[in-house]
Amino acid sequence: MKEVYSNFMRSLLSGKFTISGEVDPPRDANRAAVEEQVRHLKEHVVAANVTDNPIGDVIMNTLAPCVIMQELGLEAIYQATCRDRNRIALQSDIIGAAALGIKNVLALTGDHPKMGNHPQAKPVFDLDSVLLTRVLRRLREGENMAGEKLEHPPRIHIGVGLSPGVEPLEPEIIKLEKKVEAGAEFAQTQCIYDEKVLERLSEETAHLDIPILPGIAPLRSVGMAKFMLANVPGISIPEELMKKLENSSNLTETAIDIAAELIAAVKDYGFPGVHLMPVGMDAHVGEMIARSGVR
Amino acid sequence: MIITRQKPMEEILEMLSPYRGVALVGCGGCVAFYRTGGAKQTREMAEKLREAGVSVVALGMANRQCYLCEESEVAGLSDAERIRKVARELEGFAQLEKAEAVLSLACGVGVQNLANILDIPVLPAQNTLFMGRRRVEGDFDLEQCLGCGDCILAFTGGICPIARCAKSLMNGPCGGVFNGMCEVSKSRVSEHPVPCAWIEIYRKLKKQGRVQELRKIRPPKDFTRAAHMRKVAWGVQK
Numbered sequence: 001m002k003e004v005y006s007n008f009m010r011s012l013l014s015g016k017f018t019i020s021g022e023v024d025p026p027r028d029a030n031r032a033a034v035e036e037q038v039r040h041l042k043e044h045v046v047a048a049n050v051t052d053n054p055i056g057d058v059i060m061n062t063l064a065p066c067v068i069m070q071e072l073g074l075e076a077i078y079q080a081t082c083r084d085r086n087r088i089a090l091q092s093d094i095i096g097a098a099a100l101g102i103k104n105v106l107a108l109t110g111d112h113p114k115m116g117n118h119p120q121a122k123p124v125f126d127l128d129s130v131l132l133t134r135v136l137r138r139l140r141e142g143e144n145m146a147g148e149k150l151e152h153p154p155r156i157h158i159g160v161g162l163s164p165g166v167e168p169l170e171p172e173i174i175k176l177e178k179k180v181e182a183g184a185e186f187a188q189t190q191c192i193y194d195e196k197v198l199e200r201l202s203e204e205t206a207h208l209d210i211p212i213l214p215g216i217a218p219l220r221s222v223g224m225a226k227f228m229l230a231n232v233p234g235i236s237i238p239e240e241l242m243k244k245l246e247n248s249s250n251l252t253e254t255a256i257d258i259a260a261e262l263i264a265a266v267k268d269y270g271f272p273g274v275h276l277m278p279v280g281m282d283a284h285v286g287e288m289i290a291r292s293g294v295r
Numbered sequence: 296m297i298i299t300r301q302k303p304m305e306e307i308l309e310m311l312s313p314y315r316g317v318a319l320v321g322c323g324g325c326v327a328f329y330r331t332g333g334a335k336q337t338r339e340m341a342e343k344l345r346e347a348g349v350s351v352v353a354l355g356m357a358n359r360q361c362y363l364c365e366e367s368e369v370a371g372l373s374d375a376e377r378i379r380k381v382a383r384e385l386e387g388f389a390q391l392e393k394a395e396a397v398l399s400l401a402c403g404v405g406v407q408n409l410a411n412i413l414d415i416p417v418l419p420a421q422n423t424l425f426m427g428r429r430r431v432e433g434d435f436d437l438e439q440c441l442g443c444g445d446c447i448l449a450f451t452g453g454i455c456p457i458a459r460c461a462k463s464l465m466n467g468p469c470g471g472v473f474n475g476m477c478e479v480s481k482s483r484v485s486e487h488p489v490p491c492a493w494i495e496i497y498r499k500l501k502k503q504g505r506v507q508e509l510r511k512i513r514p515p516k517d518f519t520r521a522a523h524m525r526k527v528a529w530g531v532q533k
Contacts, residue, residue, distance in 0.1 A: 109462060112462060112479040114461070115478065115479065125463055125464065126515070126516075128462070128464045129466075129469070130467070130512055131514075134512065161470065163470035163472075166468075166470065166472050168494065170497070172467075172470075174506075175466060177510065178512050190470055233470060233471055233472055
């Protein structure tokens with residue numbers, strides 16, 4: 001019998017439709033900003049990811065919000081990227097996070113510093129997401145990369161990312177297969193707005209024994225939709241969604257409706273859960289889930 | 296080859312400003328092939344410097360500044376004699392003693408080799424960028440090798456992800472593939488759009504019927520082979 005350390009993994013294994021959320025750390029030392037997001041999410045999701053300086057902008061680190069969240073009763077999924085830390089720092093951080101009670105880690109490659117507000121920074125990428133996944137499993141099994149035994153290994157579950165809208169898709173699927181082989185126990189995806197992408201994802205990953213949680217984020221405006229299309233790889237937004245936004249008299253309501261429909265579609269395609277990224281609409285997450293009818 | 300770009304004239308003039316007489320030494324290697332530091336560019340540099348009021352006392356060409364001579368071969372010689380020994384087509388032969396500094400138009404390797412055998416300062420006219428090749432179509436130079444010390448080209452279809460993936464990934468593309476292009480090369484601080492190396496690798500391996508190469512988990516890079524201050528003994532594989 002597989003050992004289970006986290007509520008999130010327990011929920012996935014139970015077969016219940018599992019919803020994870022996401023907390024965006026603030027730019028400054030504002031603890032209240034974390035607490036507010038947690039307050040909105042807590043009743044609606046099993047656990048929430050904390051991002052690791054997305055696009056390489058400097059914001060609060062991952063660990064602090066994870067610890068704050070867990071103090072408030074919301075389980076954390078710690079996102080670890082290879083952008084800023086070599087194999088020494090990555091292992092050390094995960095061991096420390098586990099000592100502070102972190103039970104889920106999402107292993108990501110991370111955005112290149114050139115994408116963010118410190119483009120002059122030296123990119124690290126000592127490991128990649130496949131290798132980080134394998135290192136996390138080895139740590140959990142009681143050994144670090146130098147082969148030294150750990151008497152108290154980090155008891156963590158290991159997740160990975162997936163970008164289901166990229167073209168060609170085959171190399172991305174091959175990489176997911178490698179992540180599963182390396183020890184991945186769950187996957188969360190980049191934002192999906194197109195049911196065709198969901199359908200294809202479901203077909204192309206049917207052979208893999210790993211729960212995949214498609215990523216859903218509300219579309220807040222036509223401007224946001226156009227920005228995503230132009231700047232985020234692998235995003236497609238159907239014409240009909242664009243029309244809904246264009247003709248909307250209440251963008252908040254429309255955004256909730258669109259998210260709810262996508263969440264419902266995720267369940268219809270047979271995925272075991274959904275990863276909800278509120279992108280500032282934390283107060284409406286409960287409504288998105290309620291309208292989707294998945295519970 | 297070694298890809299270089301000449302430094303801006305203002306920077307070169309600033310570097311040379313403390314010295315009353317300057318000798319120029321070009322190189323017949325990569326910088327000649329890529330027209331940044333060959334005979335013609337060395338003469339052009341001399342003209343530009345003279346127009347700016349710099350006293351260029353001599354100019355010449357080393358066959359290859361990445362190989363000049365053994366230190367023992369120039370022991371006991373003056374700097375002027377050493378320059379005569381390694382530079383051909385020397386103009387201003389008699390004036391050479393007046394040179395207080397040398398401006399080298401070679402890459403960083405050449406500059407250091409020349410500096411190693413001369414007592415007077417040797418200054419770089421180039422910024423040395425990378426090992427790569429010229430692409431005439433599209434008019435750009437492309438980085439191809441990082442000298443990582445552990446070549447993996449056998450399983451990557453002859454396309455190096457260490458040099459050509461922005462993140463030097465070992466196990467396939469990241470999520471930053473934008474219509475086959477690397478999103479990093481689209482960022483506001485990048486000069487050129489560059490294809491995703493891993494998508495190129497995937498296409499090449501697919502064409503060769505070797506996609507299974509992508510399915511193997513490749514181990515973390517061993518950076519003991521790539522750490523700086525490398526020195527390799529002859530006949531030793533390390």
